[in-house]
Amino acid sequence: MWGFYLKGLFESLPFFLKGLWMTVAVSGLSLVVGTIIGFIWGIIRVSRIRFLRTIIGAWVDVIRGTPFLVQIFIVFFILPELGIHLEAFPAAVIALTNLAACFICEIVAGGILAVPHGQKEAAKASGLSGFHQMTRVILPQAMRIILPPLVGQYVLLIKDSSVVSAIGVTDVIRAGWLTVQRIPEGLMVFGLVGILYFVICYPLIRVSNTLERRMTVAATRL
Amino acid sequence: MIKFSKVNKWFGDLHVLRDVDLHVSLGEVMVVCGPSGSGKSTLIRCINRLEEIQQGELVVDNMKVHDRTVNMTELRAEIGFVFQQFNLYPHMTALENVTLAPIKVRKMPKAEAEKLGRQILERVGLGNKADAHPAQLSGGQQQRVAIARGLCMRPKIMLFDEPTSALDPEMIKEVLDVMRDLAREGMTMIVVTHEMGFAKEVCHRIVFMDEGQIVEVSSPNDFFIQPRTDRAKMFLSKVLVH
Numbered sequence: 001m002w003g004f005y006l007k008g009l010f011e012s013l014p015f016f017l018k019g020l021w022m023t024v025a026v027s028g029l030s031l032v033v034g035t036i037i038g039f040i041w042g043i044i045r046v047s048r049i050r051f052l053r054t055i056i057g058a059w060v061d062v063i064r065g066t067p068f069l070v071q072i073f074i075v076f077f078i079l080p081e082l083g084i085h086l087e088a089f090p091a092a093v094i095a096l097t098n099l100a101a102c103f104i105c106e107i108v109a110g111g112i113l114a115v116p117h118g119q120k121e122a123a124k125a126s127g128l129s130g131f132h133q134m135t136r137v138i139l140p141q142a143m144r145i146i147l148p149p150l151v152g153q154y155v156l157l158i159k160d161s162s163v164v165s166a167i168g169v170t171d172v173i174r175a176g177w178l179t180v181q182r183i184p185e186g187l188m189v190f191g192l193v194g195i196l197y198f199v200i201c202y203p204l205i206r207v208s209n210t211l212e213r214r215m216t217v218a219a220t221r222l
Numbered sequence: 223m224i225k226f227s228k229v230n231k232w233f234g235d236l237h238v239l240r241d242v243d244l245h246v247s248l249g250e251v252m253v254v255c256g257p258s259g260s261g262k263s264t265l266i267r268c269i270n271r272l273e274e275i276q277q278g279e280l281v282v283d284n285m286k287v288h289d290r291t292v293n294m295t296e297l298r299a300e301i302g303f304v305f306q307q308f309n310l311y312p313h314m315t316a317l318e319n320v321t322l323a324p325i326k327v328r329k330m331p332k333a334e335a336e337k338l339g340r341q342i343l344e345r346v347g348l349g350n351k352a353d354a355h356p357a358q359l360s361g362g363q364q365q366r367v368a369i370a371r372g373l374c375m376r377p378k379i380m381l382f383d384e385p386t387s388a389l390d391p392e393m394i395k396e397v398l399d400v401m402r403d404l405a406r407e408g409m410t411m412i413v414v415t416h417e418m419g420f421a422k423e424v425c426h427r428i429v430f431m432d433e434g435q436i437v438e439v440s441s442p443n444d445f446f447i448q449p450r451t452d453r454a455k456m457f458l459s460k461v462l463v464h
Contacts, residue, residue, distance in 0.1 A: 122309035125270055126323040126375065127299030136322060140313045 005185045009192065012179050019175030020196050026092050026171060027161040031154055034100025041101060042108025043134060056105065063102040068163050071095050076167040092164035100157050107153060111146035112138055144215045151208035155201045172196050223248045223379065223410055224269060229278035231264060238264050239275070240434040246412060251405045253421040254414045256431035257457060262414040265431065266381045270294065270301045283378060299327050302372020306384040308364045310356040316343060316367045317352040320374045328375065342370045346400050362393025369400055380404065382413040418461055422446055430454045
């Protein structure tokens with residue numbers, strides 16, 4: 001029996017790889033855009049623009065405090081009632097981008113706050129503009145603190161992307177669900193699904209660990 | 223050059239500057255001393271608006287610092303500031319530390335800024351440390367790089383906020399020597415310090431502060447030999463003993 005299923009699974013491999021591609025596309029796109037938005041939000045979060053700061057803070061709390069499944073349902077099922085119709089793929093990317101931006105915003109804000117205040121004062125006192133204070137002095141130092149948890153967050157978000165299968169995006173998870181209906185060997189099918197996620201995530205975990213080690217060494221040297 | 227008129231500042235309930243009147247002219251070297259918490263640091267931090275004043279007028283190089291609509295970036299470029307804790311940028315070399323502001327603020331071409339940076343590092347005795355990172359330098363060397371960073375902007379005023387207080391005793395001299403040279407060259411300087419030897423030898427006037435007020439402004443000779451107020455006498459008896 002196993003041999004038969006294995007053959008069936010092997011034949012479904014192209015289907016799984018398509019699913020894998022979808023997972024990579026959804027999470028890759030969301031992570032890139034989410035990182036950019038997350039940095040902007042994170043910088044505003046520690047700025048003196050009180051109005052925006054409060055709004056972003058509240059938004060981040062709401063998103064972090066609600067299940068991603070609910071968020072994605074809202075984007076896909078509730079927005080159309082307000083006249084915003086989205087295909088499954090863009091809906092998935094929007095919801096995941098927003099989630100990524102919220103988590104990254106907190107990481108970035110934390111990293112910036114960890115840079116000693118004297119650095120900002122020195123930059124300010126030398127006449128640098130707010131933009132240059134941030135890009136030349138604060139962010140390069142904050143990056144040491146931001147990078148390891150940021151890459152760790154990427155791993156979590158890639159795994160969170162599995163939720164997009166709930167609105168019919170055929171990612172690896174949904175490929176698994178569809179296949180298991182033909183090949184009723186759940187362990188084997190979802191074992192393969194797990195392996196495919198692991199293949200994407202493991203290198204990132206290694207990168208995160210290496211960064212963590214290197215940053216700690218760099219920090220102790222200072 | 224710098225004029226405080228009836229300046230007041232509070233940190234919450236704490237009245238840190240009380241009716242401060244002070245005039246510093248071009249080329250003058252002024253030392254500010256007094257017990258800790260007397261508002262010395264706050265006083266000079268107001269000059270480039272690292273702290274904002276709440277009352278009174280403060281005019282620096284014809285710019286109204288007390289006016290919140292005035293953009294400080296331009297004025298800050300003209301004022302070098304040296305911190306007690308150096309605050310060098312740890313991710314940059316000494317040369318990058320001193321050339322950052324000339325390149326970004328003065329829009330100086332990189333090659334020219336580096337040439338100037340090396341000259342000025344040479345002048346503070348660190349010509350051979352241009353490519354070292356702050357972590358590789360001693361405290362005294364770091365503080366001299368910090369002074370060079372200020373000088374690289376060719377400032378009209380240099381402010382020093384307890385520049386030697388974080389240094390080991392054997393490194394204090396190398397920093398004071400640089401400052402002494404600077405004073406002889408006619409730089410307008412305000413120095414918050416407990417180094418009374420430096421004050422005696424170098425400065426033109428001494429400001430003595432206590433509890434946010436300027437208690438006494440005198441020449442170093444008068445101040446050390448015959449202080450006018452009891453508070454100054456008490457302060458001097460404490461700092462001059464050791």
